[in-house]
Amino acid sequence: xxxxxxxxxxxxxxxxxxxxxxxxxxxxxxxxxxxxxxxxxxxxxxxxxxxxxxxxxxxxxxxxxxxxxxxxxxxxxxxxxxxxxxxxxxxxxxxxxxxxxxxxxxxxxxxxxxxxxxxxxxxxxxxxxxxxxxxxxxxxxxxxxxxxxxxxxxxxxx
Amino acid sequence: xxxxxxxxxxxxxxxxxxxxxxxxxxxxxxxxxxxxxxxxxxxxxxxxxxxxxxxxxxxxxxxxxxxxxxxxxxxxxxxxxxxxxxxxxxxxxxxxxxxxxxxxxxxxxxxxxxxxxxxxxxxxxxxxxxxxxxxxxxxxxxxxxxxxxxxxxxxxxxxxxxxxxxxxxxxxxxxxxxx
Numbered sequence: 001x002x003x004x005x006x007x008x009x010x011x012x013x014x015x016x017x018x019x020x021x022x023x024x025x026x027x028x029x030x031x032x033x034x035x036x037x038x039x040x041x042x043x044x045x046x047x048x049x050x051x052x053x054x055x056x057x058x059x060x061x062x063x064x065x066x067x068x069x070x071x072x073x074x075x076x077x078x079x080x081x082x083x084x085x086x087x088x089x090x091x092x093x094x095x096x097x098x099x100x101x102x103x104x105x106x107x108x109x110x111x112x113x114x115x116x117x118x119x120x121x122x123x124x125x126x127x128x129x130x131x132x133x134x135x136x137x138x139x140x141x142x143x144x145x146x147x148x149x150x151x152x153x154x155x156x157x158x
Numbered sequence: 159x160x161x162x163x164x165x166x167x168x169x170x171x172x173x174x175x176x177x178x179x180x181x182x183x184x185x186x187x188x189x190x191x192x193x194x195x196x197x198x199x200x201x202x203x204x205x206x207x208x209x210x211x212x213x214x215x216x217x218x219x220x221x222x223x224x225x226x227x228x229x230x231x232x233x234x235x236x237x238x239x240x241x242x243x244x245x246x247x248x249x250x251x252x253x254x255x256x257x258x259x260x261x262x263x264x265x266x267x268x269x270x271x272x273x274x275x276x277x278x279x280x281x282x283x284x285x286x287x288x289x290x291x292x293x294x295x296x297x298x299x300x301x302x303x304x305x306x307x308x309x310x311x312x313x314x315x316x317x318x319x320x321x322x323x324x325x326x327x328x329x330x331x332x333x334x335x336x337x
Contacts, residue, residue: 131170136301139300143299143301144291144296145180145289
């Protein structure tokens with residue numbers, strides 16, 4: 001589809017995150033895997049070694065680990081603005097799952113669609129945006145044909 | 159202005175102004191350049207040809223315009239009615255007598271860009287042969303533009319003090335006879 005047919009948004013940050021303190025936008029991350037299943041081998045390895053360190057490093061994120069009988073293991077990431085992102089981790093190695101989780105942590109929850117402009121500013125004008133009365137000297141007297149001048153010219157001609 | 163809402167700021171920036179020009183004793187070409195610049199919106203920093211940012215221009219006293227040189231007799235306005243033998247050529251004087259607004263109108267029309275916006279811009283040009291403007295137009299005016307040509311004064315428009323203060327090369331004696 002063309003960019004007109006697909007959704008698009010402007011570049012923004014969630015509530016100017018990072019201007020003051022930085023708040024990690026990842027609210028909750030759930031690891032769904034199966035205890036016996038070839039596809040969740042990487043998930044199980046990651047849970048053995050990496051998940052606890054991840055949880056300690058990101059104190060603002062809640063980590064859920066739920067073993068269920070499922071065909072495809074997945075990571076469900078929920079963000080503070082309500083967006084939910086599901087990523088399947090079938091047959092991924094522990095290293096790849098770790099990279100994927102850091103990527104999800106660094107994302108804000110905004111939609112991954114076309115960004116219309118790669119720039120955004122909250123103060124687009126410093127000196128004030130132009131309007132027709134900037135740099136216009138104030139008018140002296142009412143604007144329009146002045147009767148006095150017309151009378152003077154008539155008197156002078158006569 | 160920074161405390162305006164976005165819509166109010168947009169409305170302020172793209173507002174259309176109304177300008178007044180007095181064409182008394184002015185060359186119509188100079189009047190027309192001023193009109194054309196403002197009808198296109200080229201006097202604004204937000205100008206773009208596709209954005210329709212032109213303003214309204216009201217020209218009064220078009221009956222009292224002043225051509226320089228012998229243009230009243232020599233300048234020719236041509237038109238063709240598309241019928242055979244329909245080629246008409248009229249001098250500026252004849253055209254001005256027939257329609258006092260036509261000279262300024264044709265001058266401005268020729269100075270606007272030759273595209274479809276030209277007709278819209280001409281609709282925003284308001285010409286009046288004398289200085290009696292209708293109420294609703296008088297209420298809209300925001301600025302009067304200064305006249306391009308400084309009107310020279312006649313001898314009887316100078317006061318006696320100014321005439322005496324003017325430097326003379328020599329004063330003729332009492333019984334000097336001018337030819």
